[in-house]
Amino acid sequence: MKFTPSRLSELLPLFGGRVEVLNAVPEQVDLADIALVGIRPLDSAQACHLGFLSNNKLKSQLLTTRAGVVIVRESRFDELREWLSTQSRPEPWPVFWLVADPYLYYARIQQWWVARSEFKVPAGIHPSAVVDPEAIVDPDASIQANAVIGAHAVIAAGVNIGAGVVLGRGVKVGENTRIYPNAVVYDECELGRNCIVHSGAVIGADGFGFAPENGAWIKIPQVGRVLIADEVEIGANTTIDRGALDDTLIGYGVKLDNQIMVAHNVEIGEHTAMAGCVGVAGSTKIGARCTIGGAAMVLGHLNIVEGTHISAATTVMSSITEAGAYTGIFPIDTHKAWEKTAVALRQIMKLRAEVRELKKQ
Structure with a gap:
């Protein structure tokens, strides 16, 4: 620039x-x-x-x-x-x-x-944009080329909607929020003020909910929303799924890097930050001011206490109830050495039983 x-x-x-x-x-x-x-x-x-x-x-x-x-x-x-x-x-x-x-x-x-x-995009609606007559667009907002705004959407003052953005029915976008080209916000989802949504992000897609029946899968309609508070930034190609019944909630000041997956009914507390490629499974609650390193995986239905710091590539398989730094990464090694370690790991339970027997003797 x-x-x-x-x-x-x-x-x-x-x-x-x-x-x-x-x-x-x-x-x-x-x-x-x-x-x-x-x-x-x-x-x-x-x-x-x-x-x-x-x-x-x-x-x-x-x-x-x-x-x-x-x-x-x-x-x-x-x-x-x-x-x-x-x-x-x-x-x-x-x-x-x-x-x-x-x-x-x-x-x-x-x-x-x-x-x-930076170049200031002038307020107004580009001639090629498609804005439903029932949408409410503040005169001070900017709707760029080929954007689509659904019925009953509400676009506040100072909002910048990039080229090719699609906002579904009933979407609400708060003041001075910027949505970069080709992002998609599904029906009834809401974004607060001063948010940034980068290109390719998808907010409000269906959560991954299916009920098994005789070896097949029956889709569970996802009827919740995604509610995003003020001052949130969402990286390129990040996806945030809508809730199954209740809403997916992203708290004030949360920062999400590129290519993150946030599943349905997840709650993320204020000022928490996640690096690229993190995956958070459904219904997990993450507290305020947490950090999660790149490519970490957090399983579903867990609670992560406020002030927790999770290292990159760590898999979180149980709830964290005490704030601190947590790491679960097995160090890289040569393939030959890794094979020996893998064989040894398979023997741990057997060795454990033998040690217990020796202790008894």
Whole structure:
């Protein structure tokens, strides 16, 4: 993205923090002259870029970076300055912007820069969009080419509906929510304010519910909805199934990565985050402020307590009642060594019985 040029003197009052300059006093630096055109990694930044150092292990990059301004952690700057004083650098040091949390500042400033720089889609309905006469679309919303809006749908002010998006009958979309091209929201599902739904996401498809009968499967109609609270982000090609009877619930501030599967009647608590390819089976309840690593699998009808952290590729087979970090990954090995381990694992129950017998003797 091409960012709108900004000056450090403009950013400082907006975001706070203070400036330090090595071998000079801050008052001698004309902040109005430091023009910036975006944030870049330290190893590729130029004088017109803002960089940030969030991991002190990467401080050696400060010796070669060409960034004009670098965001650093204020609480560690004295230590950093002492180390830099023992190092040599062929070019002048960048200006250091001291803040409480460099990574958080990076996120906040980047949000501001994107909002200021990105193309603003004009409000209105594209001529090729199909909007049911019984739908309610705020005049300040944008409906782009080939989108389809069903009857009784309600689209609030500031909503941006991308090209080819399909919103079913009775769908509600809250203020300033953005739905990227070719996402689908089934009938009667609801999204809150300031949500982001990326391309290919499907919200409200039928849950996987079938009753067995003589070796065949009888479909159970899925009559619940998907209710999504404010400030939720849903990644590309992620699917969230509607409930069988009750609703599937996604709490405030939840962040879902790409290609996640959330089954029917799942409840996800506020500010929980899941990385790509996670699968959550039906009727599981996940508490607030949990994190689930990529490709982890959570079985159905479980309860995961608030504040739980599950490592990538872990399979959760029982409820978690005590907050903490949980990992269930068998380490990779050569195939030959893995075969030996597999054979040994098959003997564990036999060995267990033998050990018990020996203990008795």
